[in-house]
Amino acid sequence: MAMVEPRSTKYRVLASHLGMLCFIALILFPLLMVISISFRSGNFATGSLLPESPSLEHWFLALGIPYTDAAGNVTQPPFPVLLWLWNSVKIAVVSSILILALSTTSAYAFARMRFGGKGFVLKSMLIFQMFPPVLSLVALYALFNEIGDHVSWLGLNTHGAVIVASLGGMALHIWTIKGYFDSIDRSLEEAAIVDGATTWQAFRYILLPLSVPILMVVFILAFIMTIMEYPMASILLVDTDKLTLAVGAQQYLYEQNYLWGDFAAAAVLSGLPITLVFLYCQKWIVGGLTAGGVKG
Amino acid sequence: MTRNILKWGLLAIVVGLALYLILALYAQREFVFAMLFLVLTASAVFVFVDRRMYAHRYIYPAVAGMTLFVIFPLMYTVGIGFTNYSASNLLSFDRVQENLLGRTYQSESVRYGYELYQTDTGYVIYLEGQHQNLQSPPVSLDSGDAESVPVLPVSSAPQGEPLGMREIIKNRKSLGVLKLETEDGRQLTMVGLRDFGAIQPLYEMSENGALTNQRTGVTYFPNHDTGFYQNAEGERLTPGWTVNTGWDNYEKVITDPTISGPFLQIFAWTLVFSVGTVIFTLILGLLLANLLQWDQIRGKGFYRTMFILPYAVPAFISILVFKGLFNQNFGEINLVLENLFGVRPDWFSDPTMARSMLLIVNTWLGYPYMMLLCMGLLQAIPRDLYEASAMDGAGPINNLMNITFPLMIKPLAPLLIASFAFNFNNFVLIALLTGGAPDIIGASTPAGTTDLLVSYTYRIAFQDSGQNFGLAAAIATVIFVVVGALSLINLKLSKVKV
Secondary structure, three states, X not given: OOOOOOOOHHHHHHHHHHHHHHHHHHHHHHHHHHHHHHOEOOOOOOOOOOOOOEOOHHHHHHOOOOEEXXXXXXXXXXXXXXXXXXXXXHHHHHHHHHHHHHHHHHXXXXXXXXXXXXXXHHHHHHHHOOOOHHHHHHHHHHHHHHHHHHOHHHOOXXXXXXXXXXXXXXXXXXXXXXXXXXXXXXXXXXXXXXXXXXXXXXXXXXXXXXXXXXXXXXXXXXXXXXXXXXXXXXXXXXXXXXXXXXXXXXXXXXXXXXXXXXXXXXXXXXXXXHHHHHHHHHHHHHHHHHHOOOXX | OHHHHHHHHHHHHHHHHHHHHHHHHHHOOOHHHHHHHHHHHHHHHXXXXXXXXXXXXXXXXXXXXXXXXXXXXXXXXXXXXXXXXXXXXOEOHHHHHHHHHOOEEEEEEEEEEEEEEEEOOEEEEEEEOOOOEEEOOOEOOOOOOOEEEEOEEEOOOOOOOOOOHHHHHHOHHHHHHEEEEOOOOOEEEEOOOOEEEEEEEOEEEOOOOOEEEOOOOOEEEEEOOOOEEEOOOXXXXXXXXXXXXXXXXXXXXXXXXXXXXXXXXXXHHHHHHHHXXXXXXXXXXXXXXXXXXXXXXXXXXXXHHHHHXXXXXXXXXXXXXXXXXXXXXXXXXXXXHHHHHOOOOOOOOOHHHHHHHHHHHHHHHHHHHHHHHHHHHHHOOOOHHHHHHHHOOOOHHHHHHHHHHHXXXXXXXXXXXXXXXXXXXXXXXXXXXXXXXXXXXXXOOOOEOOOOHHHHHHHHHHHOOOOOHHHHHHHHHHHHHHHHHHHHHHHHHHOOOO
């Protein structure tokens, strides 16, 4: 606390609170609006923030249940939202586990072992990671097209392809984990090795248990990155029941078929779990963002 | 012992599978891909067999993954930039030749009138020609599948009355797919309700590789500069094949005004967009981080959680939410604006409004990240500096400009460059919010006023009817150079040690 405080401090504190509350109102407007829209009837109606004629029609449709309105007309769900959510979660979980396993072992080698070309590989990984995969989509498409002719579960329109493709973004995680490993004293493992442990045992029983926090962070970051991945999935996946949420969600808002209300319910339904997980994990994520990897 | 068997067995299986894949690719003349997998397999075997490469075993999967999905596509894309690979030049030369030689036409000179007879076992087709008459064995016409039926010379028509026109019309579909094969190997198909004619290959290849159209007699020569078969007048046969065109695509980007104009405009907007986003998100993030840092403020946890919300909602959802909210006619934002100020901006059809909308939305999406970074960096500034400045009577603005900002900018610089690079390539925002609209008038490729270079490239490659992969790859290569330069600067600034 500052020792010297001007008299105007009280007013400044008040003004800051007011300003921040106004800002929060501005920030929350789109999010509250969507929740409100999801309870409105119809796909085009505009109205106040609190719906005048609340209806659960969009929620029924988002949950995949056909909705019957008062006049007896039955509306079928336009898109399989829950299936998309499941696809997204499935792809994200599998690829995060793979990313975690591979990047942990690589980070271990980079942090603890001495071998030729180490610095070069590390630096070039960092540089190549900067190139956006959107630009090599043609090549990636051709690559998966070719592989798919011989290994069917890795071809176009398979989840295997999306999972494997997401492994390309591993360099960042390797750097993050390596940064954490560097901060752990290596004499612990050396002691274990002196006592007769193999390199692998030292890694498995000494280093890994000490690194659980950073592994959590990397898992969450990898999970979120894969769930949000759009360009690659939009090229690799074709069939409606194969799509991930990120690719599927936009189908609600085609100019000719503008299902605004249905979209709102689907968005709240599918976005909420991800948001809650993120908020719950935010402390660790903040730590991971600033602690690991490239420090200033 | 078991361990060894398991190890070598596994290795053998993996190598066997990889060799199969390589051979299959090689057989399909996909030399680049075959080479790629050969290198990957060979290095895998080397790393896992040689004891000296023990450390490399740990990093091999990650490095191989990077090679396969980042570096190889990058190189391949740069390579495509020097070719005319596109929807009309998709195949290899051999495949194009195969395709053209497989084409047929119905010769007018060889014609047979025919009669259809019904027998107990099926229909018999009797062909009357100028020199000889032919007859087929009884065939069933019910299946409607394409069938090859041999026909043999006969001296006279079969017994019984031929079927009338009505029956023929009834069976027209089945007759149409029938292929009658004569003894000397010619194929006859139905050319009219009353006639069968011979099918002949449309093109005949001569010694020097030129193709002659049998019907018109025009000769087409393969042109390996343009990737098409062309006749003397320059008329082309489609499909064409992929050829190396050198710097053509780059020249087009520079010299063709219908491409270079939009390209420069999009390039300028990409710069404005990424610089603008970095500045706006930095200002907002720094401001909020400073407020949250202030000792006098209570309820920091609440404020922080609220401020982070835009970062926590999946971007593809919030972008689409904004797409709906900004909708011109029934969007909630225009509703509010009209009630308050009586204006109804057309966010999607006016270039300036569309661009402002993108900056607004991207600032909303991006400031929490900056705020988190600033909060982390603010922790590192010693508190006593502020004590001293308070003694000297400095206000918050003075503190910010003279203490906070100068101390933060150094560690922040590489992160700002990374943020710039990210927004330079912010494909998802453009693709989901505006799709590049409104379009630039007079552009020969799909180009929008809100397109960034990445989305522009994507549209040329995947949305244009021409699917001009070559041009898209050339533009991608230009972006690679820009991004590469940025990341080198970044590496220098952040002084990465390994």
